Amino acid sequence: MSGVPVLPERIETERLVLRRWSLADADDVLAYAADPEWSRFLPVPKPYERRHAEEAVAGWVLEDWSTHPDWAIEVAGRASGGINLRLNHQQRNAEMGYALARRHWGRGYMTEAARAVIDAAFASLPDLARIQAGANARNTASIRVMEKLGMTHEGTIRHAPRGSEPHANESGVIYAILRDEWSPITG
Ligand SMILES: CC(C)(COP(=O)(O)OP(=O)(O)OC[C@H]1O[C@@H](n2cnc3c(N)ncnc32)[C@H](O)[C@@H]1OP(=O)(O)O)[C@@H](O)C(=O)NCCC(=O)NCCS
Numbered sequence: 001m002s003g004v005p006v007l008p009e010r011i012e013t014e015r016l017v018l019r020r021w022s023l024a025d026a027d028d029v030l031a032y033a034a035d036p037e038w039s040r041f042l043p044v045p046k047p048y049e050r051r052h053a054e055e056a057v058a059g060w061v062l063e064d065w066s067t068h069p070d071w072a073i074e075v076a077g078r079a080s081g082g083i084n085l086r087l088n089h090q091q092r093n094a095e096m097g098y099a100l101a102r103r104h105w106g107r108g109y110m111t112e113a114a115r116a117v118i119d120a121a122f123a124s125l126p127d128l129a130r131i132q133a134g135a136n137a138r139n140t141a142s143i144r145v146m147e148k149l150g151m152t153h154e155g156t157i158r159h160a161p162r163g164s165e166p167h168a169n170e171s172g173v174i175y176a177i178l179r180d181e182w183s184p185i186t187g
Pocket residue numbers: 037038039041042098099100101104105106107108109110111112134135136139140141142144145
């Protein structure tokens with residue numbers, strides 16, 4: 001729709017490139033998504049096969065960028081994860097989701113990617129009031145990322161509707177940051 005501000009399709013950070021998904025990324029996605037430790041808290045098919053990677057990437061490529069921007073995270077030129085926003089322009093809210101290949105965990109990459117996405121979202125969308133994210137209450141790494149971003153724990157959802165076993169009846173946590181609480185990386 002014309003007149004709706006959109007987020008940049010390519011964002012460069014100190015160590016990462018965030019860019020639109022391409023169908024050619026399916027091999028890279030399969031390489032990390034078939035790892036059961038990677039998908040421990042994610043509602044993805046198990047076992048994760050080539051067709052799942054191809055379907056997922058095709059879905060991300062086809063998404064409407066104005067409401068569902070979804071970036072591949074490139075580490076050293078390879079698609080090594082993804083980060084996305086679900087924008088609700090009417091409610092002035094965005095929900096962020098992310099996942100990174102296990103071989104890259106623990107180096108601050110997702111915090112770096114998420115900071116850049118939050119920065120771009122607040123800069124590009126003047127009406128956006130808040131960005132939230134959710135995680136399984138046992139997903140310590142994801143919760144730590146949200147804390148490092150300066151997000152506030154807003155609540156715990158019991159029997160979180162994750163949509164997939166084996167975590168369908170577990171608790172989920174919701175964190176969020178408001179525009180006024182965000183300190184831009186630049187400017
Ligand atoms: C969650 C995830 C994206 C984090 O990515 P990452 O690049 O490793 O994150 P960062 O390095 O920026 O930060 C991770 C933090 O969690 C901490 N952490 C990781 N595992 C932990 C654990 N089991 N217990 C306590 N802290 C843990 C790290 O030490 C780090 O904190 P620190 O910087 O204070 O030391 C990654 O683990 C992932 O992709 N997991 C699988 C998919 C997933 O669960 N996605 C989120 C769904 S809500």
